Amino acid sequence: MTLERRFQNVDDFARAARRYLPRIFADYIDGGAFSERTLRRNRDDFDAYALRQQVLTPLPDHADLSVTVAGRRSRLPFGPGPVGFQGLYRRNGDIAIAQAAADAQIPFVLSTFSINGLGTIKQATGTAPDFQLYLDQDPEVNAAYLASCKAHGVERIFLTVDTAITSVRERDVRNGFRSIDRMTPGLMWQFAQRPAWSLDLLRGGFPQVELVRGRPEFGRGAMAQAGNLSRRLDKFLTWDTVAQLRQDWPGQLFIKGIADPDTAARAADAGADGIVLSNHGGRQLDHGQSTVALIPEIRQALGPSAALCVDSGFRRGSDIIKALALGADFVLMGRPFAWAVAAGGQAAVAHLIALLETELRITLNLMGLSSVDDLRRAGTDVLRPQSR
Numbered sequence: 518m519t520l521e522r523r524f525q526n527v528d529d530f531a532r533a534a535r536r537y538l539p540r541i542f543a544d545y546i547d548g549g550a551f552s553e554r555t556l557r558r559n560r561d562d563f564d565a566y567a568l569r570q571q572v573l574t575p576l577p578d579h580a581d582l583s584v585t586v587a588g589r590r591s592r593l594p595f596g597p598g599p600v601g602f603q604g605l606y607r608r609n610g611d612i613a614i615a616q617a618a619a620d621a622q623i624p625f626v627l628s629t630f631s632i633n634g635l636g637t638i639k640q641a642t643g644t645a646p647d648f649q650l651y652l653d654q655d656p657e658v659n660a661a662y663l664a665s666c667k668a669h670g671v672e673r674i675f676l677t678v679d680t681a682i683t684s685v686r687e688r689d690v691r692n693g694f695r696s697i698d699r700m701t702p703g704l705m706w707q708f709a710q711r712p713a714w715s716l717d718l719l720r721g722g723f724p725q726v727e728l729v730r731g732r733p734e735f736g737r738g739a740m741a742q743a744g745n746l747s748r749r750l751d752k753f754l755t756w757d758t759v760a761q762l763r764q765d766w767p768g769q770l771f772i773k774g775i776a777d778p779d780t781a782a783r784a785a786d787a788g789a790d791g792i793v794l795s796n797h798g799g800r801q802l803d804h805g806q807s808t809v810a811l812i813p814e815i816r817q818a819l820g821p822s823a824a825l826c827v828d829s830g831f832r833r834g835s836d837i838i839k840a841l842a843l844g845a846d847f848v849l850m851g852r853p854f855a856w857a858v859a860a861g862g863q864a865a866v867a868h869l870i871a872l873l874e875t876e877l878r879i880t881l882n883l884m885g886l887s888s889v890d891d892l893r894r895a896g897t898d899v900l901r902p903q904s905r
């Protein structure tokens with residue numbers, strides 16, 4: 518069956534990814550913190566809004582879906598957010614997503630925990646991606662990260678601030694995700710049950726995190742490096758850290774992982790060019806609010822000049838439309854891109870982008886709107902409260 522018929526929506530990619538990946542990785546991608554209440558809320562709260570239908574309005578042939586975020590144009594109002602270890606879900610997964618994003622003329626954010634590094638991505642796609650920064654306990658390591666960003670011409674850094682405290686994802690604890698630094702019989706059994714994944718990935722030897730390759734303190738092999746990278750995250754992130762980074766980094770600075778209006782206002786005061794309203798896809802604070810419910814308050818707190826990106830739970834074109842109507846500038850998506858790359862590499866990622874684009878276009882047109890700019894101007898006028 519062709520890719521176009523197999524995959525009609527994000528759920529189709531999620532199911533295919535679970536069939537393709539060893540359980541330890543499928544669960545790592547899908548899971549949320551503790552009871553996974555925030556994870557579910559992120560999805561459920563989109564249903565609080567209905568879209569206004571409008572017909573008999575003249576529309577152009579092709580809706581303009583482009584947006585400008587902190588001075589930079591993107592052809593579509595969504596893109597892949599930073600997700601660690603994409604190159605473990607499929608060989609060269611980071612490159613596959615970066616290339617599909619470049620082809621679609623949308624931005625790509627490379628995680629600190631990526632298998633392929635900045636240099637490899639830049640060489641493959643011809644452009645430097647944005648970089649998501651996890652600060653390490655060791656200032657020398659952080660200085661090396663920033664130097665690498667400068668050397669590769671990175672324009673925008675996303676400083677992630679919601680993981681200084683490590684939450685518990687019960688699926689990962691059950692699978693021993695964090696403690697794996699060598700092959701165990703259980704892991705070998707899981708890999709044996711997924712021969713296509715094993716053949717694809719292990720052909721070139723077990724992957725490593727390029728950014729810390731050659732740094733013995735991080736260990737060898739992606740699983741050991743994953744554990745060490747997480748353990749070594751800076752546990753004492755404060756506004757002073759943000760101020761210091763603002764001084765050290767001359768490019769654009771976005772702060773990722775804000776889900777509270779006061780913090781958003783403070784981020785703007787601290788000189789951030791933008792924020793990502795995010796609860797890390799329900800992977801950190803359980804029983805927190807969904808991000809879609811927070812957009813109006815956060816927009817107001819942030820003021821009109823700083824950019825407002827949002828993520829956590831976005832799966833449909835209609836979800837993106839609701840966020841933009843509520844005041845967001847751009848939507849990032851995590852798991853959908855991880856599922857797509859696992860399910861079918863670059864072609865599947867390109868197909869995911871195309872599916873979302875089509876859904877956006879049709880939905881906007883059925884709402885009588887001809888562009889995302891129109892939608893942004895109309896704002897909440899195009900939304901109706903909807904009891905669930």
Ligand SMILES: Cc1cc2nc3c(=O)[nH]c(=O)nc-3n(C[C@H](O)[C@H](O)[C@H](O)COP(=O)(O)O)c2cc1C
Pocket residue numbers: 545546547598599600601628629630649677773795796797798799828829830831849850851852853855
């Ligand atoms: C498997 C996985 C790995 C992630 N790794 C990172 C990371 O390295 N850095 C980061 O800032 N966020 C990371 N995130 C969070 C995402 O950037 C994003 O906030 C979240 O996935 C959004 O929710 P969604 O998956 O429902 O779209 C990760 C998320 C997942 C699911």
